[in-house]
Amino acid sequence: MPYKRPKTDIVGDTGPVGLPRLCFRDHVKSYKQRLSFDEGLDAIAGSEVEVGGGGGGDAMDLVRMLISCAEAVACRDRAQASALLMDLRAQAQVLGTSFQRVAFCFVTGLSDRLSEWDEALELAYKLCPFIRFGHFVANESILEVLAGESSAHVVDLGMSLGLPIGHQWRDLIQRIVDRPGPPMRRIRLTGVGPRAERLESIGDGLVDFARGLGLELEFRAIVTNLEGLRPEDVKAEKGEALVVNSVLELHHVVKESRGALNSVLRTIHGLTPRVLVLVEQDVNHNGPFFMGRFMEGLHYYSAVFDALDVALPRYDTRRAKMEQFYFAEEIRNIVSCEGIARVERHERADQWRRRMSRAGFQPSPVKMGAQAKGWLGREGEGAHGFTVVEDKGCLTLGWKSKPIVTASCWKC
Known part of the structure; x- marks a missing residue:
């Protein structure tokens, strides 16, 4: 063909x-x-x-x-x-x-x-466990839902943060091919994001990768921001197991009015996915008062930079690039921007629980603490000092007990 x-x-x-x-x-x-x-x-x-x-x-x-x-x-x-x-x-x-x-x-x-931001993002993915932790928990949760299914449809909000080769989905494809039992007949991957060229580039690479493993992958790009997503755009089909993936993405839709996020969550709920995997920074950078936001950010990013010190030497140029073009950009947005320009609106896990419940979602407890600790142990010295904690059905990666990112699963 x-x-x-x-x-x-x-x-x-x-x-x-x-x-x-x-x-x-x-x-x-x-x-x-x-x-x-x-x-x-x-x-x-x-x-x-x-x-x-x-x-x-x-x-x-x-x-x-x-x-x-x-x-x-x-x-x-x-x-x-x-x-x-x-x-x-x-x-x-x-x-x-x-x-x-x-x-x-x-x-x-x-x-x-x-381009420097994209390079810094790639470095953050490779050298810090934050994003990889989210991908690990998300893929484990998705594989659990897809067990025994012959046809699956994965909708990725933000399309892997724009990482150029779709790391998360290469791992999932490999795991699907390697798992015992009858092979999956068909898998569809829908990427949602505003950058048409990047979406197509990621999709082309994933289709080729899956073909090389003997798996039929259909990729489709929906070029829009999350507020513009409609249920009919996804083109869900009867009989397929549909899951939605959101890794460090939905906080960009949080606004002062709260209407934008509610609308997006209603759209996702209307798709009736088997599971919505949600991974977000576990900190409140969306408070109404500047000083509260400033102090939260100072404590949070002090922990992040402390972790980077353990992972990389102080004079490593990769660390400097990652800090100045990735984390520093987040900090500048949190501190200096207001209104629609402030897109880094991180919230705590408890706030997300309330938001998801109001939108009609039910929690699906993430019970893989032992697996996550095993994964963290395989990360080498760069993961020394990180902790994994199960709490209220969520799984949190922390630095010396300071929460950094939290993963949760939700069903309709």
């Missing part, structure tokens, strides 16, 4: 160029600063008309888009930044007008900054 590229569906609210609708972050600048900023745009666009002989409207659009992209990068909104960069690359030209050329240089710089 000839290989078909993964199907990509574009869903969600889009603007005139097919990107998510853009909105300026008014909290970034005061009214006076915004007025000065707009006057500066007029001056740049006017200069472009004089020098380039026309296209002032296009120049203004390019400037505004470039500034929006810079704001998205500064506020850690990778989805918005990636979408804007895709359109900016088509307009900023190395052989264009004077402003198109300077815009090209700034687009390159913004793209490099995002």
Whole structure:
């Protein structure tokens, strides 16, 4: 059978160029600063008309888009930044007008900054157990639900955090192939996220990997943020065991109004999954008062950096890159951003229990403490000092008893 590229569906609210609708972050600048900023745009666009002989409207659009992209990068909104960069690359030209050329240089710089974030994320995955712990517990829970099933459908919210080769799903595919009993006839994987190119790249690699092991994997991408996800987008089929995976993702949907997360949880509940696996940072960075949020963040990230000291030498450049382009970006978002720009809205496990219960989910206790401790023991010296605790049906990875991430499972 000839290989078909993964199907990509574009869903969600889009603007005139097919990107998510853009909105300026008014909290970034005061009214006076915004007025000065707009006057500066007029001056740049006017200069472009004089020098380039026309296209002032296009120049203004390019400037505004470039500034929006810079704001998205500064506020850690990778989805918005990636979408804007895709359109900016088509307009900023190395052989264009004077402003198109300077815009090209700034687009390159913004793209490099995002690439540094991606590299730091990959380092965090390899060198810290936080994300791998979440993937381990999630896969064990999914395998338990899929035992004896011949057809399965996994929906991944955020698509493996954007990690380029889909580490979690390669492990799951290998485990499915290796398990005893009748082979699974078919598995579908649906990735939900805003970055079309990244989703397709991950999907292509996973399809090839599964084929090499003799497993039929169908990959489908839903290109949208979580708020834009609808039950009909998932295209669930009768007879398949459907599970939903969310690793360090749902906290991005938590807002002051709480309506966005409630809507997403209702959508997931409407899919009636066999299990929803939820892995989140176990700390309250979403309090209404700045000082409380600041102190919570200071204690939490002090523990994280203490753990990094044990895993890597102080002068290791990998540690520095991971801290400055991954964890420091989280800290900056928690401390300096407000409103829609504050996307790192971590909450404690008890808060998630209340949210999930209100959305109609029932807890499905995670009973694999011994397995998780065995997994941690195989992680080597880098895992020394970490603890695994079962509490109220959840499994928590901590650093010297300080909770870092908690995994829980939920059913309808």
